[in-house]
Amino acid sequence: MITKIAWRNIWFKPLNTLLSIILLTASVAIITLLILLQNQFEKKFNSNIDGIDLVLGAQGSPLQLILSSVYQVDAPTGNINYTEAKKWMDHPFVETAIPLAFGDNYRGFRIVGTTPDYLKKYDAKIQQGKIFSTNFEVVIGSAVAEKMKLKIGDTFFGSHGDSEEGEVHKDHAYKVVGISAETGKVVDNLILCNIQSVWAMHDHDHAEGEEHSHDEHEHHEAAGEVHNHDEHDHDHENEEAHNHTEEIQISEEGKEITAVLIKMKNKPALLSWQFMIPMNTKMQAASPGKEINRLFGLFGIGLQALQYLAYGIMLISGISIFIALYNTLKERKYEFALLRVNGASRFQLLALVLIESLLLCITGFLFGTIVGRIALVLISGSSEEEFKMSFNPLEFVWEKEGYLFLLTIFVGILAAVIPAVKAYSLNISKTLANA
Amino acid sequence: MISTRNIQFSYGKGTEFNFPDITAQRGETLLITGGSGKGKTTLLHLLGGLLKPQSGEIRIEDTNLPTLSDKKLDRFRGQNIGLVLQQSYFVESLSVEENVVLASWLATGRQAVQKARQLLEQLGLKDQMHKLPSQLSIGQQQRASIARALINEPKLLLADEPTSSLDDENAFIVADMLSGLAKQYGTALVIVTHDQRLKDRFSNQITLS
Numbered sequence: 001m002i003t004k005i006a007w008r009n010i011w012f013k014p015l016n017t018l019l020s021i022i023l024l025t026a027s028v029a030i031i032t033l034l035i036l037l038q039n040q041f042e043k044k045f046n047s048n049i050d051g052i053d054l055v056l057g058a059q060g061s062p063l064q065l066i067l068s069s070v071y072q073v074d075a076p077t078g079n080i081n082y083t084e085a086k087k088w089m090d091h092p093f094v095e096t097a098i099p100l101a102f103g104d105n106y107r108g109f110r111i112v113g114t115t116p117d118y119l120k121k122y123d124a125k126i127q128q129g130k131i132f133s134t135n136f137e138v139v140i141g142s143a144v145a146e147k148m149k150l151k152i153g154d155t156f157f158g159s160h161g162d163s164e165e166g167e168v169h170k171d172h173a174y175k176v177v178g179i180s181a182e183t184g185k186v187v188d189n190l191i192l193c194n195i196q197s198v199w200a201m202h203d204h205d206h207a208e209g210e211e212h213s214h215d216e217h218e219h220h221e222a223a224g225e226v227h228n229h230d231e232h233d234h235d236h237e238n239e240e241a242h243n244h245t246e247e248i249q250i251s252e253e254g255k256e257i258t259a260v261l262i263k264m265k266n267k268p269a270l271l272s273w274q275f276m277i278p279m280n281t282k283m284q285a286a287s288p289g290k291e292i293n294r295l296f297g298l299f300g301i302g303l304q305a306l307q308y309l310a311y312g313i314m315l316i317s318g319i320s321i322f323i324a325l326y327n328t329l330k331e332r333k334y335e336f337a338l339l340r341v342n343g344a345s346r347f348q349l350l351a352l353v354l355i356e357s358l359l360l361c362i363t364g365f366l367f368g369t370i371v372g373r374i375a376l377v378l379i380s381g382s383s384e385e386e387f388k389m390s391f392n393p394l395e396f397v398w399e400k401e402g403y404l405f406l407l408t409i410f411v412g413i414l415a416a417v418i419p420a421v422k423a424y425s426l427n428i429s430k431t432l433a434n435a
Numbered sequence: 436m437i438s439t440r441n442i443q444f445s446y447g448k449g450t451e452f453n454f455p456d457i458t459a460q461r462g463e464t465l466l467i468t469g470g471s472g473k474g475k476t477t478l479l480h481l482l483g484g485l486l487k488p489q490s491g492e493i494r495i496e497d498t499n500l501p502t503l504s505d506k507k508l509d510r511f512r513g514q515n516i517g518l519v520l521q522q523s524y525f526v527e528s529l530s531v532e533e534n535v536v537l538a539s540w541l542a543t544g545r546q547a548v549q550k551a552r553q554l555l556e557q558l559g560l561k562d563q564m565h566k567l568p569s570q571l572s573i574g575q576q577q578r579a580s581i582a583r584a585l586i587n588e589p590k591l592l593l594a595d596e597p598t599s600s601l602d603d604e605n606a607f608i609v610a611d612m613l614s615g616l617a618k619q620y621g622t623a624l625v626i627v628t629h630d631q632r633l634k635d636r637f638s639n640q641i642t643l644s
Contacts, residue, residue: 001540005526012528334524341485342583343513343542345506429485432520432595433476 002348006355016324021364023317028368028408030310033375034303035400040391042296045071048185049288051121053270056085056097056260059278062286063295069100069259070288072110072186073389075162076102079256080283088277093266096121101198101257104158104169109144111158111174111191113198113257119180121261122187128152129178135197139178141188150176158201169201199255314411317364321357321415329419336423337431346424353420354413361412365405436460437591437623442481442491444474454478454491457641459623461590464614467627468634469643475627476595478643482625483593484512495591513542517584517622519613521596523576525568531555532564535583542587554582558612574605578612585616592617594626598633606632 010017048070057065058078067074082099089097098121101113112118116131119139129152132139140150150156155173159166174193182188262285264270270287277285336349373393380391438458445451452474459465469475480486482493484500493500495515503511525534532551539547555564558578563571571579577597584592594613598606610633617624626633634640 001537001546005529005537008528009526335526338524339526339537339541340509341483341512341518342538343509345509348541429480432485433480 002352003355003359006352006359009352010356010359013324013328016320016328017360020317020321020324020360021367023313023320024361024364024408025367025371027310027312027314027317028365028404029371029375030306030313031404032369032372032401033379034307034310035397035404036372036376036391036393036395037379038303039397039400040395044184044389045292045296048122049292051096051263052261052288053264053267054262054273054285054287056080056088056262056277056283056285057258059282059284062284063291065259065284065286066288066291068102069261070186072112072190076258077284079258080260082255082257084281085257085260085283088273088283089260089262093264093269093273095263095265097263098261099195099257100259100261101195103198103202104160105162105164105166106144106156106158106174106191107148108164109141109148109189109191110162111138111193111198113193113195115194118192118261119187122183122185124180124183124185124187126178127181129176131178132193132197133177135194135200136172136174137177137197138174138191138193139180140176140192141180141190142182143188144191145179150179152176152179172197172201195257314407318411318415321360321412322418325353325357325416325419329422333423333426333431336426337428340426340428341432346426349426350420350424353423354416357412357416357420358409361408365408368408369401436463436496437482437625438492438494439482440492440494442478442488442493444477444481444486444488446477452477454481454643455641457625459591459625459639461621461623462618464617464624464626464637464639466633466637466640467625467643468629468640470629473643475629475643479593479595479625479627482591483516483518484508510542513538514587515590517587517589517592519577519580519584519592519594519597521599523568523573523580525576525579527567527569529567530565531560531568531571531579534568534579535586538583539586547586551582551586554585555579557616558582574601574609577601577605577609581609581612581616585620585622588620589622592622592624594624594628596628596630597626598630599628603632606630607636610636 049066052070055065055069057069057076058080060077064074065077068076085099088094089099096117098115098117099113100118102110103113104111119126119131124141126139127142129139140148144150148156154176156176157168157170157173159168174191174197180187180192264273274285274287277283339349339352340346376391376393380393384390436459438456439454440456442454442456443452444454454474457465457467467475467478477486481488484493484503487501491501495511498511498515500508500511525531526537529537532548532555535551535555536546536548539545539551552564555561558581560571560575560578560582563575563579568576568579577600581597592613597613598609601609613624613626614637616622626637628634
């Protein structure tokens with residue numbers, strides 16, 4: 001009954017109530033969004049670097065190397081010589097080494113040349129079909145299959161580089177031979193084939209030339225510019241003839257790949273390799289854990305600022321509830337005196353004011369968690385488009401959201417304390433006598 | 436019935452009241468009159484248990500009010516004393532009917548919905564039951580507050596200037612209702628007033644001086 005009166009009371013002054021609830025909703029929504037984003041972001045980032053100790057790639061920004069080769073979001077730093085990389089891959093300290101070769105995309109989904117180990121690393125089981133075995137056979141991730149409506153046996157042409165608008169390689173079609181199960185990791189959004197396919201696809205364009213011509217090429221690719229292959233077509237035709245047929249194995253000699261994901265047997269060598277490799281070769285070895293921590297550190301500042309903003313809004317909403325309760329107390333003191341005359345105890349009046357405040361807070365909290373999740377769906381939509389990274393709005397981070405709920409309740413109690421105590425200690429006789 | 440003996444009350448410096456003893460039987464109406472500053476409202480609050488006297492007895496049936504603890508007094512007041520004030524106050528967000536029902540819930544823990552409707556009907560507020568108190572006229576509000584005061588069939592009904600803000604017609608309607616209902620429910624009725632119209636209407640009077 002007290003709760004019913006409280007509920008009716010808060011809606012008797014709808015504008016005051018609306019203001020308080022909107023403020024609370026805004027702050028709870030922002031904090032909920034941050035909690036969910038941070039949690040899912042970190043989970044996604046960390047699950048993808050599981051089992052990768054080092055990434056071998058062309059020199060440049062180590063963060064870019066990690067982002068491009070582990071998370072498939074940034075442009076690659078460049079290419080590395082396969083023979084040179086092989087020396088490190090076969091090193092006794094290395095447990096597994098997975099080579100990656102980027103070249104093309106299909107409607108924005110990257111086509112990555114690699115080995116079946118890559119699927120194993122992400123625990124991606126083949127749901128339908130089989131693993132790629134010969135050139136131009138591909139295994140597609142679950143998200144690719146779903147969005148591009150590709151089935152086993154379908155064929156498609158890749159476009160050069162990172163962007164959908166790249167030149168289409170009409171010479172060879174890729175053929176879907178397998179679809180991998182959903183993992184929630186990057187592999188869901190990739191098209192995987194063997195490395196030879198990537199080499200064969202690009203071989204006719206630029207057979208082994210001088211190193212710098214490749215560098216140039218990679219540079220363009222990294223910048224996302226459309227590359228005109230036809231120009232090169234005749235430049236190097238005399239050099240080491242290359243077959244356009246995919247059946248013939250292509251020699252590894254002088255070939256290039258983009259990066260190698262390395263898991264070390266000998267962990268202490270990790271640190272020394274990070275120094276040794278860039279000193280002795282044209283490559284670098286980046287540690288994904290280190291780079292990701294650096295990245296989190298960078299936007300951690302932004303997240304923190306948002307968080308402070310949200311807590312600031314919550315403080316304001318607390319003050320708004322306080323002012324609303326305090327202001328109406330003056331008009332309501334007769335109402336309170338009357339309730340006392342009718343037999344209400346002091347404690348019931350205290351409870352009435354507290355419950356009014358708590359109802360506002362709980363309503364605000366509920367709206368906030370919903371609005372926060374709607375915002376996450378919107379963000380997820382755009383991040384899915386841009387980075388192939390989606391967030392689950394239905395996930396609950398019980399611990400942190402629980403704390404947020406307690407904080408909201410605390411704000412509600414704090415805002416109501418003074419008005420509630422005033423209601424509690426109301427002098428009925430004096431109030432009614434001065435009426 | 437209600438009876439008092441030797442009530443003394445003081446607000447502190449200077450003002451000290453010694454009230455004459457009063458008695459009102461069940462169904463009886465007692466009018467307390469007197470000029471302003473003579474302690475009419477103070478006496479009413481003392482009778483209603485809103486104030487505690489420095490000394491003296493206030494007996495409602497077998498209970499001596501000043502001996503009750505605060506908590507017990509709240510309960511006793513809710514169940515046994517009805518109060519009608521010069522100006523009516525309501526929980527603004529609740530309808531007239533809900534306000535009356537609320538009084539029964541606060542006193543007994545039960546919601547006497549049927550009884551509230553019956554009382555309101557008897558007081559001519561059948562069509563006003565579901566309106567908000569602020570939508571009623573002053574006279575209607577006064578009648579609604581009488582319904583609220585009577586919902587728990589109190590042993591004592593106190594009225595503080597119940598007619599002073601009403602016109603002649605309404606003043607007599609309210610006065611008749613109060614004394615009629617007091618008889619019907621066997622309630623002792625004490626009215627504090629300086630309203631001449633009521634002085635002519637009720638014979639049983641005590642004047643404070």
